Amino acid sequence: MKRLPKALLAASVGAFVATGCLAVIQPVKPAYAAENNDKKEEKTRHLQTMSQAVYTIIDKANKALEAKMYADAVKYCDDVLKRKGLNEYEQITALQIRSYSQYYNDDVKSAMAGFEKILQIGANAEGLPDGLVDSIRYNLAQIYVVNGQYAKSIALLKSWFETAQNPAPDAYILMGQAYAQQEKYKDAIPWYVKAIDTAKGQNKDVSKDWYQNLGSMYMLTEQYKKAEPIWELLCEKWPTKNFMVTLANLYGMVKREKDMLAIFDALYRQGRLDTGNEIIQLSQLWQYHDVPYRGAEILKKGMDDGKVEKSAKNLQSLANAYVAADEVEKAIPYMTQAASMSKDGNLYIQLGQAYIQDEKWKEAAQAIQKGFDKGGVDNKNQAVYLLGITQYNMDDYNAAKRTFAQCRSDKSLGSNCERYLQVIRQKEKQKS
DSSP states (O other), X not given: OOOOOGGGXXXXXXXXXXXXXXXXXXXXXXXHHHTTSOHHHHHXXXXXXXXXXXXXXXXXXXXXXXXXXXXXXXXXXHHHHTSSSXXXXXXXXXXXXXXXXXXXXXXXXXXXXXXXXXXXXXXXXXXXXXXXXXXXXXXXXXXXXXXXXXXXXXXXXXXXXXXXXXXXXXXXXXXXXXXXXXXXXXXXXXXXXXXXXXXXXXXXXXXHHHHHHHHHHHHHTTXXXXXXHHHHHHHHHSOOHHHHHHHHHHHHHTTOHHHHHHHHHHHHHTTXXXXXXXXXXXXXXXXXXXXXXXXXXXXXXXXXXXXXXXXXXXXXXHHHHHHHXXXXXXXXXXXXXXHHHSSXXXXXXXXXXXXXXXXXXXXXXXXXXXXXXXXXXXOHHHHHHHHHHHHHHTTOHHHHHHHHHHHTTOTTTHHHHHHHHHHHHHXXXXXX
């Protein structure tokens, strides 16, 4: 399966943005101060506290982190972690500040190890502030996604979702990205849908990138009908050229060719189709809808403007469009140019056919002969038969008899060759 383009996966996570040390590491009262709390409050909740000595160093580490003095913050935390008799809250707080400092200082490996250590310590600890370990679990999941450890991120997020209260839409996107980056698009899609539904339920704006990623994944999993309303919404709210071209191509996949043509033609009239491939595609669409002259004129203008390459293939397409529009005279110069550029003689044979259609027998015979001279003609008997027709119409009966004799054994053309030979014989008898 195709990999979803990275540009379409830059939706919500992007670079890691922490929930914020200051939001998690709350200033705490020293242990001695906690002893002065009233007894009723102690019975209600027994939180682990921080000693005055540890608090003093942690405060310095936190201020160093705020000042982006990451090396100093790490040093202060290491001083704390060397102390004996630390409780879980003190260990986790020091590890938390140190890990954030390491992450922001581009020491991602050490930061991940620190966050993982926090989760180990917090697994069985009691008396920690609400949400402390959960916030670390979510942030570590973000870091895993950014650093390509998608399976680890998914495992952490599944655990986090079990206890999360009213998760924000970004959390569902994070899970969706972890799956999408592994090309598990069918697994990713429900998370994007959940994120969008949640955002709408919370009266929040839905990111353009979320819709774009979801629409792309529907297409990559060939769920085209589900993709349609997503891309239609994108084009309605953000009518960029890329979105409109994508919707047009999607319409082509679901057999809505008229709608496909309408979008491409609108973009063309607005001057927004600026690549050769897009102009060629529009030309082909007009030919498909039985308006070959319009297709030919668009293709010709594209060549004149230098947007469409004047290759043998494109020149042949232009000639064919004019032929389909019964404009053989306009087709012949382009077909001649294409034939001269081609590696084989097939286009010269096609040029001969165009001349025959225009009843220019001499030019037709010359073109067909050039095809034989160039070589590589695919259907030689067909070309021989066409050459015979030109010779017959130029009243060169001797040459025509020799030519038709060459193809009289052909299964599909033999009977026609034989009829021409009979007509020639009759004419020769009449003259004699």
